[in-house]
Amino acid sequence: MAHSAMPLHQLVTASGTRVADELLDEFVSDLDDQTLRNLYEDMLIVRRIDAEATALQRQGQLALWPPLLGQEASQIGSVRALEHDDFIFPTYRENGVAYCRGASMGSVLGVWRGVSNSGWDPYELNMATPQIIIGSQTLHATGYAMGLVLDGKESLSLAYFGDGATSQGDVHEAMVFAASFQAPVVFFCQNNHWAISEPVGLQSHVPLAGRAPGYGIPSLQVDGNDVLAVLAATRWAAHRARTGGGPSFIEAVTYRMGAHTTADDPTRYRGVTELEEWGAKDPLTRMRTFLTNAGKLDDEAESAMAAKADAVAAELRAACINFPDPEPLSVFEHVYVDDHPILARQRDHYLAYLSLFEGSSPAAQGGAS
Amino acid sequence: MAHSAMPLHQLVTASGTRVADELLDEFVSDLDDQTLRNLYEDMLIVRRIDAEATALQRQGQLALWPPLLGQEASQIGSVRALEHDDFIFPTYRENGVAYCRGASMGSVLGVWRGVSNSGWDPYELNMATPQIIIGSQTLHATGYAMGLVLDGKESLSLAYFGDGATSQGDVHEAMVFAASFQAPVVFFCQNNHWAISEPVGLQSHVPLAGRAPGYGIPSLQVDGNDVLAVLAATRWAAHRARTGGGPSFIEAVTYRMGAHTTADDPTRYRGVTELEEWGAKDPLTRMRTFLTNAGKLDDEAESAMAAKADAVAAELRAACINFPDPEPLSVFEHVYVDDHPILARQRDHYLAYLSLFEGSSPAAQGGAS
Amino acid sequence: MKLSLTQAINAGLRRALEDDPKVVLLGEDIGTLGGVFRVTDGLMKDFGSHRVIDTPLAESAIIGTAVGLAYRGFRPVCEIQFDGFIYPGFDQIVSQVAKLHARTRGAVRMPLTIRVPFGGGIGSPEHHSESPEAYFVHTSGLRVISPSNPQDAYTMLRQAIASDDPVLYFEPKRRYHAKDEVMLDAPLSTAPLMGAARVVAAGTDVTLVSYGPLVRTALDAASAAAAEGISIEVIDLRSLSPIDYLPVMESVRRTGRLVISHEAGQTLGLGAEIAATITERCFNYLEVAPVRVTGFDIPYPPSKVEKHHLPDLDRILDGVDRALGRPNSHSGMED
């Protein structure tokens, strides 16, 4: 979807060469070698998390998993551009982002194992839990950013969403409100070229980043497989937000290398050529080449990273397998903050009902059937 | 809202001078004097309809009326660019358009008197009845246009909507679908500067016509008080639609000279200066000057027009005052095409209930107070 | 002080804005204009456009940005201009507002109040007279209330805004101009609970349950029936979700007869739930089946015939007759 009329910003080419970008260069000029290595390490670990979770799904330990394979640079580059008090509103696919925000592996997996409808405490990570209703969270991010203005804070909110999401009315309304109130929100679109089976060309014949200027929102298209460029672009947007510049829109042009979720079979709707093409643009390979060629990455550092990835993967597997099932009566919790006599009555009756089975049937603890 | 970055197309200036426009000129090169006079006559009559209906509302004959005062050129110029088999999806304010499509005055007034939720038969006028849910009809127009493609027809649909409507998700989704399926639909936005009490600047800081290119939809901004320019712009869009060019977007920059509806008090939110400014750009005055200066309009023609306007106004007043109230049981009609036992039962019971009052109470015919 | 219902709501909003800096108002035309019903009159002038926010024309965004504001600790009060315009915001209400607290296991609260002028009887065009309350009563995670008089309008609105749960606040617009005494300074702590129903007329023969716009009509029906020697107990539900069944049960156990009236269509209108629940909980006390006197299952009709759709005094009395087994009743039959 890179479009002749919109430049695709890039800092590291697919073959690992650092190139100049007038707009973005200044936003990465401060990065030291360790920071660069960390970006690579993040991507490595996140890819490992993704692979481990996919395997756990195959083994029946998770009900579902939405792989982020191929989108590591988009996720890491963007989240690493933010401060802790910036607030993130993700979709279901930002599990790499969650890792970088410090989410425990258990809290990441809960939703996909089916023990919880969310996971972490949003106020601990300053990150909302996964949003499944497509586009919905862009309004939440906008409202949060409106609140930042009211509170006189200099932080921002960032909404992740996909190429498919750009067709939803909510995303449009979010841009309308953000522009109208000059809210410090970053609209971060990961154009991974597919919405389940639908190619991005069905949502739009022109670049998605071209939408934002129509609302008066500056936007740019960035190589979403170039972690440095994504970091820089997000810093550009974050800087605008923090300095009263209002909303920005970033289209990270990337590719979903895997299935939509583990329930999906992409061979039904896309060919191998496309996959090969994008394989050549892999975000990890290019960053590794760039670092190695620049002498910033040696075997020692690499094996330290691999060890860390192993540890995270082990944490993940352990968290998953040791997950206790929720208590039966937990279904009645947190529906309301205050008392609710009708629901309390339903709960009491269900408790009494469950007690009928006590000792008499396997249903006793786990509920009927 | 005219914006430096987008040219405002014009053919007749506020002082009645014909000016050239590279894009639009060719679309009015065929107009003879009678056609030009007719455009003026249409506006004159529509303004009279509007005044008469407003008066009827003041006299308690109508529950409500949404004046179109000031928007005559936008409505007449656009509708007169269409063929009979083009299908129109209006809002509640396109009563001038309805007149031009041949709607009887009774069918225009029904909604505003409260005897009907619509009015004319959409298939007689090829025009849907007034839409109150803001933005909704843009999707209907898009779907209709998709149907035209499926049917292999060379006509088009046109959706009217306001500046306020551009904030609704439905309008966005309509543009997404129209662009994706290259549907022959014209998005005709009357930017009359106000959405009830909200100035257009609250919906957008940048020109509304600037939205469409983000979807790949060509758009233009036209002087909405210049009937010739609006006609030309709509012909441009219609030509595109009819020749496989897909959707277009027109922002007609005009002004709501009156209240939002007769229930509204605009003095609460806008000053007289603005009103005076726009008074100087009146669509009728400028067309009259243009025609008179060009020797295309004389006293005789003017009095013929006035007589015609009188006749329409008389038809309108008569239709309004002679309106019979609907039958009580009509409320049960047309809810479903096929049988519906539950509703039939409710109807039967209500009939039996009404019969209790027969002869005994004034409620007998009109239903219980 | 004598206030109309709109003035009482205005006073409630004003008080909430004064008491809590985290309260913000969002809606179309609520600022400069003061709302199409003048409910928010003067509030933008007094509290500023950062707290009384005229929004672009988009209901999903009004609710959706309020969700974001709630994430940040605000207590947004959204106005939906008319009942029929709430549906574009339905997804945000049902999938986000109602569920976020449960979804996050209590971490995120959604103390939104969504004000909705509702109901018919004021001669409006289509989409301006809807009674959509049942949709929200069926939605777990929401509270739904509807005041019938200025004092309740004032108190219950303050309670709604103070509540940490999301509340749909349905304003009976045909009662907007009804004036009554309102005590503005009575402490919330001693006020009747937001969730409590109230017996507004004591009676012994029939229990008549209603809410919002029809409470006045129900009281009028009770007066009319009293003249004929029939004693109707009228209960104003006030809270539609959850419904406070205790006074209804207590009453029905005395009268054995229940009539429920609302403007919304009969099928799955609130009458269905009340009839089903009271039948479950008072079966042995009921002399007859609960009677529903409601709008018909039709799209809201043109205003010239809305009187045929809306329950009025005569139709409610016909329902009472039916509950009493009196011969001339026709509002429902066992066939």
Added chain:
Amino acid sequence: MKLSLTQAINAGLRRALEDDPKVVLLGEDIGTLGGVFRVTDGLMKDFGSHRVIDTPLAESAIIGTAVGLAYRGFRPVCEIQFDGFIYPGFDQIVSQVAKLHARTRGAVRMPLTIRVPFGGGIGSPEHHSESPEAYFVHTSGLRVISPSNPQDAYTMLRQAIASDDPVLYFEPKRRYHAKDEVMLDAPLSTAPLMGAARVVAAGTDVTLVSYGPLVRTALDAASAAAAEGISIEVIDLRSLSPIDYLPVMESVRRTGRLVISHEAGQTLGLGAEIAATITERCFNYLEVAPVRVTGFDIPYPPSKVEKHHLPDLDRILDGVDRALGRPNSHSGMED
């Protein structure tokens, strides 16, 4: 021919596409992929992308453009990918699809079919297990149906598409893979009406009413009860709006006892309307109050505990016990 429920729907769509050139399908992922449940598998290949249309990702537009297509004489069949994604399209359904025929006094017909895979029990994440049918049953102007088996799925879908009224067609996704004999060539003219309920198991002690996903469970409950000497009559509603009360009334007048079961939350779920209506129309035949065995009034819980929310065989039998006044019942109490 033995077909699964998905295959039966696929066959119904195929037949409709063959029979009427005005039938078009719209939805997300229905074309190239053949739908996330493969319900539309092969249809784009056979009928072309102009009749089986992969749409951009926007539910309001799927419904709204279908309205425009209906204006032009088409019969659109929209797929909503999962129950929880219908809410962004709610406004178009409630304010347009349901009302346009009445609004235009019959001039414009809305022969849309909106297919919605619904219900839980398949271990899905949030928003994939909702039972939103009550919202649409409460909406005048719509028809709502839900098949419980492959033959009905095939026949009722064809009837829905042929109907000139808009129809919400709720597919019990947890029954998608249930296989059964389907007669593809039986003429529609001799088929049971789309609006007709059906007695699927005759019985004498209790009437058990359900629909869609729980009909199978209800039948299993009847078998289990039979082993204990209790005779349950099971009625599959098939049509949820309008409900065909005749067989239910006939049955309740014999059994005197009614149990209703559905997955949706209890408050204003279909059980409320059925209980209220049957109480109105069969009061003197009822031995006990109608019993509701339903989901709780909670947001749909995580899949690991969904079994606690969903009525199952044991909970239905507990409801039956209650209807029979047997001692160990706890699914509802008169307090």
